Amino acid sequence: MVDRSAIGRSFTPVTAQVEPGRLRYFCETIGEKNPIYRDAQAARAEGYSAIPVPPTYLFCLEMMDAENPFEFLTELGIDLARVLHGEQGFTYHIPAVVGDTLTFRSRVTDVTDKKGGAMTLIVVVTEVTRQDGAHIADTTRTIVVRNPKAA
């Protein structure tokens, strides 16, 4: 079981490119029709240098280009079948757009037991930076681990 000694653990940084084809597939999948996400001219008319990514797409980029997208689970000895996504947050500083190369650096910031140890909540904060070092965003995810019942 994960305990508070995991706080401060960091994981292999992930570098991902915002590629137009993958972004288009994401938009198709979620039925996103907003021209700002599909048409470079519409994006430029709104002041972007290129097509921006939808609000949750940073989470996807990190998973798509990670060598092991579930590294933090394996590193902490957590069974994928026992996790649920509890909370997710994004704080945006600069828009991420097609053509950007982004680096994701994740670390564990909190571990809490709930319901008498039946569940463990793990908070992972990820800093997202661009190739020129600009701080693009921070993301926060809370993972719920359903612990096996004590024998």
Place this chain on the structure above:
Amino acid sequence: MTQATNGSVGDRVVHKAFPPITRHTLALYCGASGDHNPIHVDLDFARDAGFPDVFTHGMLVMAYLGQALTDAVRPQDIRAFSTRFAAITQLGAQLTCEGHVTELVDRDGEPCMKIALVARDEAGEAKLLGEAIVAR
């Protein structure tokens, strides 16, 4: 694009209905998002993990909520966006996303509004409860 930047407290500025979630949607989202957790696409794996069937990626529902949000406000005006995954979203769920302005606030000296967001299924059960901070 509808602009919510002049929203007042209590205004419903976000409202969008989505088609039912199918196994096909989940399979596509698996590839589109990089979230290859088999619990969302492999019935055998989901049953072994104690679930009656595969279920929706929480982040797919958050993507719908984000889509409903940026139908209403300019993406570049969103300062923060967060959600709590309140309940598992089942296959076939028909989601409706809504958002109401709850507060006008200053964030680092910038006038913003807080929008309370919710994604409900066709029975009215809240699946995601969220909040966005949007510049006004």
